[in-house]
Amino acid sequence: MTDQANDRNRPQQVERLNRIYLHLDRLEHNMRVLERCVEGRPLWPCVKANAYGHGAVPIARRLLTLGHNRLAVADVAEAAALTESGIDATFMVLAPALPEHAEALVTLGCEPVVCTLEMLRALSGAAHALGRTVPVHVKVDTGMGRIGIRPDGVGEFLEACAGHPGVIIRGIMSHFARADEADKAFSHAQTEVFRGAVEQARAFGIEYAHMANSAAIFDVPEAHFDAARPGVSIYGLAPSATIANPQVQELEPVLEWKTRIAFLNELPAGAGVSYGHAYRTARPSLLAVLLVGYGDGLSRGLSNNLDVLIGGVRCPQVGRITMDSTLVDVTALRGRVNTGDEAVLIGRQGDERVTVDELADRLGTINYEVVTGIQTRVPRIAVQGPEH
Ligand SMILES: Cc1ncc(COP(=O)(O)O)c(C=O)c1O
Structure with a gap:
């Protein structure tokens, strides 16, 4: 096989949609x-x-x-x-x-x-x-x-x-x-x-x-x-949360965890969502599918108890978090949301922010466990400039 043919068979750069930005x-x-x-x-x-x-x-x-x-x-x-x-x-x-x-x-x-x-x-x-x-x-x-x-x-x-x-x-x-x-x-x-x-x-x-x-x-x-x-x-x-020294407030979180919407799913009122139908739509709903799940370290314990930032607003996660995907209710953003749009699990978007501590509180654990649980299959991308 020629080098050219070889190159054609080799994808340029393949990385997961969900990524850690450092x-x-x-x-x-x-x-x-x-x-x-x-x-x-x-x-x-x-x-x-x-x-x-x-x-x-x-x-x-x-x-x-x-x-x-x-x-x-x-x-x-x-x-x-x-x-x-x-x-x-x-x-x-x-x-x-x-x-x-x-x-x-x-x-x-x-x-x-x-x-x-x-x-x-x-x-x-x-x-x-x-x-x-x-x-x-x-x-x-x-x-x-x-x-x-x-x-x-x-x-x-x-x-x-x-x-x-x-x-x-x-x-x-x-x-x-x-x-x-x-x-x-x-x-x-x-x-x-x-x-x-x-x-x-x-x-x-x-x-x-x-x-x-x-x-x-x-x-x-x-x-x-x-x-x-x-x-x-x-x-x-x-x-x-009980550190007394005010210098602790100066710390800035190194990590952000983001992904992009892979699919938008229109569901009628009363539809069961994800394994076990642990959530049922109360109205006609637009759900965004994010390709991130407990296989990436997003704890299943956060199912129906997590906000994801999309379009600069907090959107509720719905249904069980599965191994590779997670659903988010974006009905409020209908007409303003597309596949490929950014979704933030940890970090900032516009004026909104989801912290590691928020996830830890929701899970009843410590921030150490939340970040340490992020799996190695999630790419880590170093952000070089002051902001990206
Ligand atoms: C022996 C030892 N020293 C230092 C540290 C750092 O602790 P911390 O992450 O609370 O700063 C650890 C963390 O577990 C440790 O086991």
């Missing part, structure tokens, strides 16, 4: 807001879980250009995937790894979180075998009750780290359980426990003590220590 200028803005909060301390942004659903590669790439070159990931597989995609960063691996991952962690130049002697031994062995060193972050459980060594075992564990050739104790860290709550009593108690661990770790030459997530960056300044690990806030989302 306003990377807002990511940069949010990083500046956070930098001000921590008074210039290093920030190690969390790009785990596909950058909270935003798309880890474009997010990591922009963070690197902004000079943030230590990025937090969940596990070694995420570090490997990002490295494979050309992201040349130092990955701090937050979850405990198993010894079988030691070689990959060292090869990739990761900075793993450690809290077991078994892993310490495996990392030291891998570093020796590869002729390298491995910087680690010792994790202390100050009250999250999830991962880490007990505060009274910190001294002994640091001694063990120091006794393992090739292991460099880069940092000591902990994680908050309740920093997003209005009552900060438990967070203050956790910070004090951590302070005791940090004092011991300083004698071992650690470079960084770090504890603050987004909520603590805003509201627990005494926990800023030497560096912070913001996640949700870099994406312009508030860690909770």
Whole structure:
């Protein structure tokens, strides 16, 4: 087959109608807001879980250009995937790894979180075998009750780290359980426990003590220590509705989720709509079909409980959200709406706006889960200018 014939068989560019638009200028803005909060301390942004659903590669790439070159990931597989995609960063691996991952962690130049002697031994062995060193972050459980060594075992564990050739104790860290709550009593108690661990770790030459997530960056300044690990806030989302620091209001959402009308369906009054007929038209209705569904991460739990922006107005979603499609009642726009028109699931259109928090409230969950649930089959498009 000739090259020309080959080209004819190959579609130019095929992308789904529903897309995530990433306003990377807002990511940069949010990083500046956070930098001000921590008074210039290093920030190690969390790009785990596909950058909270935003798309880890474009997010990591922009963070690197902004000079943030230590990025937090969940596990070694995420570090490997990002490295494979050309992201040349130092990955701090937050979850405990198993010894079988030691070689990959060292090869990739990761900075793993450690809290077991078994892993310490495996990392030291891998570093020796590869002729390298491995910087680690010792994790202390100050009250999250999830991962880490007990505060009274910190001294002994640091001694063990120091006794393992090739292991460099880069940092000591902990994680908050309740920093997003209005009552900060438990967070203050956790910070004090951590302070005791940090004092011991300083004698071992650690470079960084770090504890603050987004909520603590805003509201627990005494926990800023030497560096912070913001996640949700870099994406312009508030860690909770009860953050007191007014700087949280300056965050700008990075993500918009949009699609276009694929089909317009005229239905008579009394017609059942979508699976189970969970909605029935009360009048002759014009319904817009959007090619986005729970297979893209638009939760089925939002069925009959969601507004979509079309023609600059809020239009009610009707019937069950299915795997690949969703119906919206656009009867009010009859004569002013066409196939191909834009529909906004998250973001702005005209004067109207649907936020991630609105969807989270409707679902009875947190904004973290809404964005993290957006599936990888949805293309992520980086918006370069200030607005598109
Ligand atoms: C250990 C650790 N540090 C930092 C973060 C970032 O938290 P946030 O997204 O609330 O800023 C997370 C998130 O889950 C985490 O697990």
